[in-house]
Amino acid sequence: MRHLFIPDTQVSKGVPLDHLEACGNYIVDKKPDVIIHIGDHADMPSLSSYEKKSNRYFHDKSYQNDIEASTEGMERLLQPLWDYNAKAKRDKKRAYKPRMVLTMGNHENRINRAVDSDPILAGTISVDDLKYKEMGWEVHDFLEIAMIDGIAYSHYFVNPDGMTGHPVGGTVDNKLKLLGCSFSMGHQQKCQYGMRYDALGRDLHGLVWGSFYMHDEGYLGPQKNTQYKRGIMMKNDVKDGSYDPMLISMKYLLENYL
Numbered sequence: 001m002r003h004l005f006i007p008d009t010q011v012s013k014g015v016p017l018d019h020l021e022a023c024g025n026y027i028v029d030k031k032p033d034v035i036i037h038i039g040d041h042a043d044m045p046s047l048s049s050y051e052k053k054s055n056r057y058f059h060d061k062s063y064q065n066d067i068e069a070s071t072e073g074m075e076r077l078l079q080p081l082w083d084y085n086a087k088a089k090r091d092k093k094r095a096y097k098p099r100m101v102l103t104m105g106n107h108e109n110r111i112n113r114a115v116d117s118d119p120i121l122a123g124t125i126s127v128d129d130l131k132y133k134e135m136g137w138e139v140h141d142f143l144e145i146a147m148i149d150g151i152a153y154s155h156y157f158v159n160p161d162g163m164t165g166h167p168v169g170g171t172v173d174n175k176l177k178l179l180g181c182s183f184s185m186g187h188q189q190k191c192q193y194g195m196r197y198d199a200l201g202r203d204l205h206g207l208v209w210g211s212f213y214m215h216d217e218g219y220l221g222p223q224k225n226t227q228y229k230r231g232i233m234m235k236n237d238v239k240d241g242s243y244d245p246m247l248i249s250m251k252y253l254l255e256n257y258l
Contacts, residue, residue, distance in 0.1 A: 001033045001034065001149050001237075001238040001239065002030075002032040002033050002034070002234060002235060002236055002237075002238060003032060003033070003034045003035075003036060003148065003149070003151070003234075003235040003238050003243070004027060004030070004032040004034070004035045004036065004232060004233070004234055004235075005036050005038065005184055005207065005209070005232060005233040005234075005235060006023065006035065006036065006037045006038065006212055006232050007038055007186050007191075007209040007210050007211055007212040007230075007231075007232065008038065008039065008040035008041075008105060008107075008186045008187065008210040008211060008212060008213070009037070009040065009041045009073060009077075009212050009213055010040050010041075010043040010107065010213050010217075011041055011042060011043055011069050011070050011072075011073035011074075011213070012042075012043040012044075012045050012065075012066060012069050013065045013066070013068075013069045014069075015069075015213065015214070015215040016214040016215060017072065017073050017076045017214075018214065018254065018258055019212065019213070019214050019250055019253060019254060020073055020074075020076040020077040021076045021077070021079070021080070021258060022253040022254050022256075022257040022258040023077055023212075023232060023253060023257070024076065024077045024078060024079060024080035024081060025080045025257040025258070026232075026248070026253055026257045027080065027081060027098075028080045028081055028084045028096065029257070030234065031096055031098070032098060032234065033098060033099065034098060034099045034100075034101065034148060034149075034238075035098050035099070035100045035101070036101045036102075036103070036146075036148070036153050036184070037100075037101070037102040037103070037137070038103055038105070038153065038154075038155055038184065038185065038186035038187075038209075038210070039102065039103045039104050039105025039106075039107075039108060039142070039155035039186055039187075040105030040106065040107040040108065040155065040186060040187070040210070041070060041073065041074060041102070041105075041108070041130075041132075042066060042067070042069075042070035042107060042108050042130055043066070043069075043070075043107050044066045044070075044107050044108065044110045044111065045061050045066065046061040046062055046063050046065070046066050047063070047066075047110035047111065047113070047114050048110065049110070049113070063125060067129050067130065070130055071130070071131055074130075074131075074132070074135055075135075078135055078136070081096065084096055085097075099138065099148075100136050100137050100138060101137065101138045101140065101146050101148065101153065102132055102137040102138070102139050102140070103140045103142075103144065103146055103153055103154050103155050104127065104139065104140065104141055104142040104144075104155065105142065105155040105186065105187065106142060106155065106156075106187070108127055108130065108142065109127075109142040111125055111126065111127050111129070111130075112127060112142070140153075140154075142155060143155065143156070143158065145157075149238045149239060149240070149241070150181070150182055150238075150239070150240040150241030150242070151181075151182045151183065151184055151205070151235075151238070151241055151243070152179065152181050152182065152183040152184070153183070153184050153185075154183075154185055155185060155186050155187055156168070156185045156186065156187040156188075157175070157179055157183060157185055159178065160178055160179065161178065167187060167188075171192070171194070172192045172193060172194035172206040172207075172208060173194050173196060173206070175206050175208070176194065176195075176196045176204050176206040177196065179206075180204075181204060181241060182204045182205045182206070182241030182242070182243075183205075183206055183207070184205075184206075184207040184208075184209075185207070185208055185209075185210075186208075186209060186210035187208075187210045188208050188209075188210045189210050189211040189217075189228040190208070190209075190211075190228040190229070191208070191209040191211070191228065191229040191231075191247070192206075192207070192208040192209070193205070193206065193207050193208075193209075193245060194206050202240070202241070202242065203241075203242050204241060205241065205242065205243060205245070207233065207245070209229075209233065211228050211229070211230045212230055212231060212232055212250070213230065214230075214250065229247075229249065230249070230250040231247055231248050231249040231250050231252070231253070232247075232248050232253070233245055233246065233247055233248065234246040234248060
């Protein structure tokens with residue numbers, strides 16, 4: 001089994017999307033068995049509760065723009081797959097139908113939080129507006145865990161020793177110790193990968209990676225925007241939580257698959 005792990009893509013109006021098309025072309029070329037998008041595909045800046053709500057930030061933000069941008073980004077990612085299968089159908093060849101799993105992130109969950117805080121929005125906005133399921137994704141709600149071939153996937157994992165609901169912190173080794181199984185999560189920009197072994201000598205793999213986008217995030221500033229790796233990971237020979245990791249950089253994708 002091969003899993004392709006896609007970190008947070010954080011699509012909003014006006015950001016470049018070429019990397020998503022390149023990733024789609026890579027998918028069709030390598031044909032992983034499972035594709036996992038770890039969430040925060042839709043950035044949803046119009047529903048941000050963290051930015052200061054001033055005219056400067058919100059003057060060009062709208063819910064509809066956020067939905068349209070997210071949809072365009074997902075279409076750029078999946079169009080190579082759709083084109084491949086359309087050609088396969090014409091040529092009477094076997095279609096490529098990977099399992100596609102998306103774990104909702106906290107940015108998509110902004111939609112649910114907006115409805116919870118203002119019930120008048122119920123029935124007018126919904127995560128269904130993102131059309132993830134319509135486009136073929138098996139969608140898992142925010143913080144729901146998808147167990148696939150022994151690997152726990154979620155946008156992030158909460159600290160099992162606490163009651164705050166905050167993301168589990170510390171090093172990858174610390175996360176592996178606390179979670180007790182192979183895991184992959186997004187949410188945090190920096191790429192962190194590590195291994196531990198259990199009492200039976202089985203290898204456990206931890207991956208934290210939340211950055212697969214070309215733009216810079218304004219809140220990080222000019223220095224921090226350069227201090228993390230952007231790309232995707234192919235997990236080869238996946239079995240019972242073990243795998244051989246292969247990092248594919250943004251630069252490699254753009255130079256070879258666009």
